[in-house]
Amino acid sequence: MIPATLNSYLFVSVVLFAIGLVGVLVRRNTLIVFMCLELMLVASTLALVAFSRYNGTMDGNVFVFFILTVAAAEVAVGLAIIVALFRKRQTIQLDQLNALKD
C-alpha cells in the first residue's frame, strides 16, 4: 500500500472543495447549497490538518477545532434561518427567493 503523502490529502481536499463549489453554483435548493457550503468548509479544514501533520506542529489542529466549533454554531443559525424562511415563503428554492430585485 502506498503511504499517503501530503499531496494525496490536498487532492482529496481540493476535490471536496470543488464538489462543494459546483454544488453552490448549480443547485437551487437552499438546503443543498448550505450543505455544499459546509462541504467547502470541511475541505479547507482537511487541508489544514494535512499541513499540520506535514509540518509536525499542532497549529492546524487547533485551528480545526475552532473552525468546527464555530461551524456547528453557524449551521445551527443557518438551518434556523432556512426553517424560518420556509415558514414565511413556503419555498426554499433560490430562484424564487428574488425579493431583493424589486
Next chain:
Amino acid sequence: MTPVQLAISVLVLPLASAAVIALFLRRSGGLASLVSVLAATGIAGGALLLAFGGKDARFTAASEWLRFGDFAISIGFKFDDLAALMLSIVGVVGLCVHVFSLGYMHGDASRGRYFGGLSIFMFSMLGIVFADNLFMLFIFWELVGFSSWLLINHYMDKQSAADASKKAFIVNRVGDFGFLLGILWCQAQFGTTNLDALAKLVEGGAVAATAIPLLLFCGAVGKSAQLPLHVWLPDAMEGPTPVSALIHAATMVAAGIYMLCRINVLMVPDALSVIMWVGTFTAVYAALCAITQSDIKKVLAYSTLSQLGYMVAAFGLGSVSSTHMHGDTPHTVLLEAGVGAAMFHLTTHAFFKALMFLGSGSVIHACHHEQDIFKMGGLAKKLPITFFTFTIGVLAIIGMPLLAGFFSKDAILFLSYVVDKRVFVLLAFTAILTAFYMVRMWKIVFLGLPRSENAHHAHEGGLALTAPLVVLALLSVVGGYEWFYEKVLRGAFEGVLELVPHAHDTDHTVILATSLAVLLIGALSAFAVYRPSPTDTLAEKAPGLFGALVALKGAFDRSYDYYVAKMQQRFAMLLNFLEQILLAGVIIRGLAGIVGLFGLGARALHVGNANAYTYWFLFGVAALWAAAAGVLIF
C-alpha cells in the same frame, strides 16, 4: 476726548443714525428726519472741532482689519490738512443739505428711507475722507456709490428715476473696475497701499508705473463724471434736489478730485498730461452741453461736470512741474500747485454749487415741482431770498471779482497759463461758456413775467429752506479770501491752501484781464441774446447751432446705446447660444446621459438571484487572485 476718539465717533455717528432709521424708523419719517439731522449736526460739530483743533488734532492711526497670509487690510485714519478741509466741507454742506431737506421733503411719504439714505451717505463719504489706505478708500468708495444709487432712486415708482440710478451704478462700475486694478497693481508694485508708506517709498526714489496713476484715475473718471463716463451725472438729477446738491455737486463727485490729491505722490508726467486733457475736454464739452438744457437741474448738472473738469485739469496741470536729467536718471520735481488749485476750486465750488442746487430746489419747491425753466420766469419778486442767494451763486461761478469763484478760477487759469497755453485757451473759453449759460438760466428763471400758473403762485418756503441758502451764500462770498482762511479759520488748512498758486506782476495782469474779459463777454452776450420767453431764443435765432449742440450732447448716449444694443447685446446673445449648446447641452445633459447609461448597466446586473451573485463573487475572487498574482496589471 482725544482726536482719534472724536474722529471715530464722527465716523460712526451717521452709521448709527442710518442703522436706527433702517431698523426702527422707516415708517415714521418725522423721527427719522430728526435723528438724521441731529447726526448731521453732530458730524458738522465734530468735523469743525477736529479741523480747528490745531496741530495736535492732525494724526494718523490704523488698526488691522483683515489678514490673509502676508496681506493685511487695515482700517485707519489719515487726518492731515487736506482731510480736514474736505471734512469741513462735507460737514458744513452736509448739515445745510440736511436742514434744507427738512423743508424740501416735508410731506414726502418715504422720508424715512430718504433720511436713512442721507445718513449712510454721510458715513460713506466720511470714510473716504478719513481713509489712510487705498483698500479702505475703495470700500467707502463703493459705499458712496451704493448710497448714491439709493438716493437717485428715491422716487422709485418713476421709471426714469429707476433707470437713472441703474445707469449711475453701472457707469461707476466701469470706472471702479480700473480703480480696483490700479489698487491691486499698486499693492503688487509697492507691497502696500498705505498713503504715508507710499509717500515714503516715492521719496526714497521709487517711481510708480505709468499705468498705476492712470488706472486709479479711472476711478475718478467714474465718480467725478469725466469724459467718457460723464453720462450718468445729468441723469442722476432724477433724485431729490437736496441729494443733487449734496452728492452730485458738492461732495461725492468731488471725491474723485480728493482721491487724486490723496495719491498725488504716485503721479508721473505722462499720467498727468492725460488727466489734464481729460479734465480740459470735459470742461469744454459739458459747458457746451449746458447751453441747450431747459431743465434747471440739468443746467446745473452740466455746469457741475464742467467745473469738475476744471478741477481735474487743475490737478493734471500742476502736480509734477517738470522732469529734468539729474546725472543719468530723470528727476521729477514735485510741485503741488495742482493739488492746491484743485482743492481750492473744490472748496469754493462745493459752496456755490450746493447753494445753486439748493436754490433750484427752493425754486422747484415753490413752483410745485416744475423744473422747466421756460415755464418759470419772474421769480425774482416772488422768491426774494432765493433770488438774492442764487444770484450770489451765479456770480461766484462765473468768476465775478470779490466772490469765491473768482479766486479759485483764477488760480487754475494762472496755472494753465504757465504750464500749457492750449489748455489756458480752452479753459478761458469754458469760462465764457460758463458765464453764458449761467446768466441765460438766471435771466430766464428769475426775470420777466411768470410764464405758468405754478410760477405765478410761487412763494418762499420756510426757514428750513432759506437758512441753508443764506449760510452757503455767505460761504460763497468769503470762501475765496485768503484772510478768511488765515484770520477767521486761523490757518487750519494752510497745508493745502499754501499750495494754491498766485500770479504776480505781468502774469497777474494777464490773468485778471482774461478773467474779466471772459466774464463780460459771456455774461453780456447771454444777457443780450436771451429774452424771458417760453421758448429758447437761441433755438429760434440760430437753429443750426442749437441743433449741433443738442447733437453733441446726445452723441455719447447714442454711441453707448448703439454699443449696448448692437454690439454688447448681440455678443451676449451669442454667448447665451453657446452656453445653451455647449454647457447646458453637451456638458450637463451629456454627463447626465453617461451617468444614466452606467445606471442602466448596473441595474441589469442586479437580478436578485443568489446564484448569479455567486457567479459574480467567483469572478471577483478570480480577478482578485489575478491581480495579486500579477496576471492583471492595473
